[in-house]
Amino acid sequence: MKILIKYSCITVLLLQIIACTSVKQLRYFNDLPDSSRIVLPPLELEQRIIQKGDRLAISVAGESEEATAYFNTYGGLPTMGGVAGGRQGGMQGGGQGGGGTELGGFLVDVDGNIEFPKLGVLQAAGKTSQSLRLELEQKVKPYLKNPIVNVRFMMLQFSVLGEVRSPGIKTLQPQRTTLLDALASAGDLPRTAKRYDIQIYRDYNGKRExxxxxxxxxxxxxxxxxxxxxxxxxxxxxxxNINLFSSEANGIIGLTTVLISFATLLVALAR
Known part of the structure; x- marks a missing residue:
């Protein structure tokens, strides 16, 4: 009887060890200290560089409503057709007809340029939204008194591939740019995914890594x-590793079976 109880305890202990090991492989940030509050340093937000294929929302304000209306005709906000969508889609859709009409904004073409009302073709790639904003404010001054220009990115696009619940091309608002947000948009990682083996392929501002x-x-x-x-x-x-994952599962199932058998035997002997 004592021997059976001893082996049952050993079995339970082994089962707990395997379960704890498996959970550690699935948890995020295992080495964070145990605390109800952990203070992290603020993240310095990097000025995003405009690249080919980016879509920009550009709006102009000033003292003349007529002049501002002209500058804002072709690309401040998403459009669903009409003059604004038609012309902007033709100019910025990269030769794809009206493909840009539903998205709106100014598409940075393959040469890194945008076509802005009255000002014509302007180089945008390689600049920040802030530097492009200041440049546009100077260029529209001959046509508009005290202009205020706003330039912002319309979206952040990325791809999530491999062992996720919902792989594919994803988009987020530019304000939500963390890796955790990106993985959440793909449905998070299943049990079969390696938390410790994730690669980020990055082609940004002329640097690939x-x-x-x-x-x-x-x-x-x-x-x-x-x-x-x-x-x-x-x-x-x-x-x-599928074999490793399967062996973990088989080990847990086997130990559980043994534990149930011991428990059944103990109950029978107790009677």
């Missing part, structure tokens, strides 16, 4: 290069 991420460690929270994704990033999540 692959970054390695381990979501089990807190280091990513302190590294803006890894924590904040950039436009056109490709996030690749690797699957766990």
């Amino acid at each position: 692959v970054l390695e991420v381990d979501l089990r460690k807190k280091d990513i929270l302190y590294n803006p290069e890894l924590f904040q994704i950039k436009h056109n990033d490709v996030i690749i999540v690797q699957p766990r």
Whole structure:
């Protein structure tokens, strides 16, 4: 009887060890201290560089309503047709007819340019939204008194591939740019995904690189290069070793079966 109880306890202990090991592989930020509040340093938001294929919302304000209406005709907000959508789609759709009519805004073409009312073709790629805004304010001054120009990115686009619940091309508002937001948009990681083997392929501002991420460690929270994704990033999540995962499952099932058998035997002997 004592021997059976001893082996049952050992079995339960082994089962708990396997379960804890499995959970650790699935948890994010395992090395964070146990605390109800953990203060992290603020992330410095990098000025995003305008690239080919970006879509910009540009609006102009000033003292003359007629002049501002002219500048805003072709690309401040998404449009569903009409003069604004038709012309902007033709000019900025990269030769694809009216393909830009529903999205609106100014599409940065393959040469890195936008076509702005009255000002014509302007170089945009390689600049920040702030520098382009200041440039436009200077250029519209001959046509508009005390102009105020606003330039913003209309979206952040990226791809999530591999072992996620919903892979594909995703878009977020430019204000939500973290890796956690990106993975959430793909339905999070299933149990079969490696939290410790995630690659980010990045082609940004003329530099191509692959970054390695381990979501089990807190280091990513302190590294803006890894924590904040950039436009056109490709996030690749690797699957766990299927044999390893299967062996874990088989081990748990086997130990559970043994435990149930011991428990049944103990009950029978107790009677």
